[in-house]
Amino acid sequence: MPKVIYITHDGAEHVVDVPVGLSAMEGAVQNAIPGIDGDCGGAAACGTCHVFVDQAWIAKAGTPGSTIEKEMLELTDNVAPNSRLSCQIKLTAELDGLVLRMPLGQH
Amino acid sequence: MTPVFPDEEIARTIPLDEIDVSKPDLYVREAAHPYFARLRKEAPVHYCRESAYGPYWSITKFSDIVAIDTNHKVFSSDVSNGSFVLDDATLNPINGGISLPNFLGMDPPKHDAHRLAVSPIVATENLNRMEPLIRQRTQKVLDELPIGETFNWVDRVSIELTTMMLATLFDFPFEDRRKLTRWSDVVTASPGTGVIDTWEQREQELRECEAYFKDLYAQRARIAPTGDLVSMLAHSPVMQELGSEEFLGTIVLLIVGGNDTTRSSMSGSALANHLFPAEFAKVKANPALINSLVPEIVRWQTPIAHMRRTAIEDIEFQGKKIRKGDKVAMWYLSGNRDEDVIDRPHDFIADRPRARHHLSFGFGIHRCLGNRLAELQIRVLWEEALKRFSQVEVVGEMVRVPSNLIHGFIDIPVRLHR
Ligand code: HEM
Numbered sequence: 001m002p003k004v005i006y007i008t009h010d011g012a013e014h015v016v017d018v019p020v021g022l023s024a025m026e027g028a029v030q031n032a033i034p035g036i037d038g039d040c041g042g043a044a045a046c047g048t049c050h051v052f053v054d055q056a057w058i059a060k061a062g063t064p065g066s067t068i069e070k071e072m073l074e075l076t077d078n079v080a081p082n083s084r085l086s087c088q089i090k091l092t093a094e095l096d097g098l099v100l101r102m103p104l105g106q107h
Numbered sequence: 108m109t110p111v112f113p114d115e116e117i118a119r120t121i122p123l124d125e126i127d128v129s130k131p132d133l134y135v136r137e138a139a140h141p142y143f144a145r146l147r148k149e150a151p152v153h154y155c156r157e158s159a160y161g162p163y164w165s166i167t168k169f170s171d172i173v174a175i176d177t178n179h180k181v182f183s184s185d186v187s188n189g190s191f192v193l194d195d196a197t198l199n200p201i202n203g204g205i206s207l208p209n210f211l212g213m214d215p216p217k218h219d220a221h222r223l224a225v226s227p228i229v230a231t232e233n234l235n236r237m238e239p240l241i242r243q244r245t246q247k248v249l250d251e252l253p254i255g256e257t258f259n260w261v262d263r264v265s266i267e268l269t270t271m272m273l274a275t276l277f278d279f280p281f282e283d284r285r286k287l288t289r290w291s292d293v294v295t296a297s298p299g300t301g302v303i304d305t306w307e308q309r310e311q312e313l314r315e316c317e318a319y320f321k322d323l324y325a326q327r328a329r330i331a332p333t334g335d336l337v338s339m340l341a342h343s344p345v346m347q348e349l350g351s352e353e354f355l356g357t358i359v360l361l362i363v364g365g366n367d368t369t370r371s372s373m374s375g376s377a378l379a380n381h382l383f384p385a386e387f388a389k390v391k392a393n394p395a396l397i398n399s400l401v402p403e404i405v406r407w408q409t410p411i412a413h414m415r416r417t418a419i420e421d422i423e424f425q426g427k428k429i430r431k432g433d434k435v436a437m438w439y440l441s442g443n444r445d446e447d448v449i450d451r452p453h454d455f456i457a458d459r460p461r462a463r464h465h466l467s468f469g470f471g472i473h474r475c476l477g478n479r480l481a482e483l484q485i486r487v488l489w490e491e492a493l494k495r496f497s498q499v500e501v502v503g504e505m506v507r508v509p510s511n512l513i514h515g516f517i518d519i520p521v522r523l524h525r
Pocket residue numbers: 176210211212222229360361364365366368369372405409410411414467468469470471472473474475476477478480481
């Protein structure tokens with residue numbers, strides 16, 4: 001299972017194994033990691049699973065996939081070039097070791 | 108405990124094509140749920156041929172609502188195509204209404220520019236700054252409530268707290284703040300429902316609102332930015348293009364959006380406390396549960412019963428042919444009771460797993476801008492109330508808002524127990 005490293009806004013690190021096929025949002029919610037809400041359940045429709053992709057992972061996971069993801073990110077607070085909606089990042093073997101940082105303001 | 112609603116029998120037997128869930132009377136009696144249950148089962152995408160607002164589609168299942176809400180390219184909110192509420196007169200100059208354009212009623216790109224101009228008011232840093240003030244006021248309002256005496260929770264708690272909040276957001280003269288409550292009620296009212304007598308009266312009161320805010324605007328424009336919403340409008344480059352109508356429309360959106368909705372959540376939570384005391388006892392015993400209590404309050408109440416879109420092209424949706432120009436109502440009140448997504452949906456469950464997964468704030472680009480602020484106010488209310496009272500008992504007949512949009516209360520007579 002790919003490992004995902006979630007770093008909350010205050011710097012706390014949470015390392016969990018997330019099954020291939022689940023999203024990074026689901027990985028966080030199922031492991032009760034603070035900082036990702038996932039209110040819409042993964043439809044890219046609420047913007048409450050916003051993360052910053054670590055610079056080393058930009059090539060593999062840094063680009064928004066769909067139009068709706070881009071549209072929602074444009075309306076989200078504190079967006080940066082490496083912002084993603086984590087419900088739109090599906091885990092694959094390639095993403096083993098993925099590092100995601102959470103913004104201020106999600107629970 | 109599944110509550111019993113009026114109209115269960117009629118809802119079961121009425122021919123499907125005669126169901127019209129837009130009738131305000133259903134909301135006065137809280138009788139819409141059995142009709143929604145029937146629609147979810149037998150006609151989740153339902154066409155009502157005749158209503159006070161003309162023909163319209165009803166979307167009643169949770170997942171279908173998400174699909175419509177996120178497809179803004181086909182299902183438009185723009186006032187030029189219709190409106191975002193079933194009753195066109197609420198925001199358009201027809202049948203006596205006046206024009207109140209605002210960004211909830213706009214499609215991109217203009218929507219995005221306007222939304223971003225005011226969104227700093229609800230940035231996390233700003234909410235953190237406001238929390239101590241919200242807490243202090245909440246404590247004061249609760250401390251002044253009588254114990255063991257009957258009073259109207261809506262007036263003394265919900266309206267008082269949300270109106271003070273709104274005055275702060277606008278930096279509105281505090282002693283005049285009940286004007287905001289009045290304007291909030293007037294916007295969504297039509298003649299004959301008790302708030303206003305004629306359309307002329309509504310227009311006149313809204314013009315007073317406009318004049319008042321224009322004054323404030325002029326004052327804030329002359330000084331450096333002060334961080335409140337009026338100042339943000341006065342200093343935002345994109346908002347300089349606002350005409351008189353859009354100015355009033357935007358003010359009205361912020362008043363209604365920030366006021367009626369949070370008010371209804373606070374009111375509904377008193378009823379929830381009366382009906383489900385054990386659930387609140389759980390939170391008292393384990394304060395961490397406040398994190399699921401708050402979204403459960405917002406789901407259970409569902410302060411906005413519906414939002415409407417207008418199809419701007421023909422589309423097949425769940426086997427039905429929706430035509431260009433058709434009105435489509437997304438019934439959040441129904442989606443939040445959808446058994447396929449929400450377990451025991453009529454029950455209030457303080458520690459509901461995944462409590463945040465509800466429709467009350469909408470989804471997609473128009474998702475509620477103020478949802479964090481609303482949650483903050485409700486959280487502080489119950490953190491403080493649970494410290495003071497063991498129960499809020501509803502002791503008389505409640506009066507509900509006669510509206511298919513604002514799902515809320517006018518009067519909830521309660522008695523507090525220490
Ligand atoms: C429990 C309280 C609240 C509820 C249930 C609620 C509900 C909603 C809903 C259903 C929408 C439309 C979503 C859609 O069309 O998909 C909305 C939009 C909006 N709400 Fe709220 N709201 C609440 C509190 C607030 C507060 C406190 C504010 C202001 C500070 C606010 C400001 C807005 C604004 C500005 C919009 C328009 C967003 C846009 O079009 O981009 N709301 N709200």
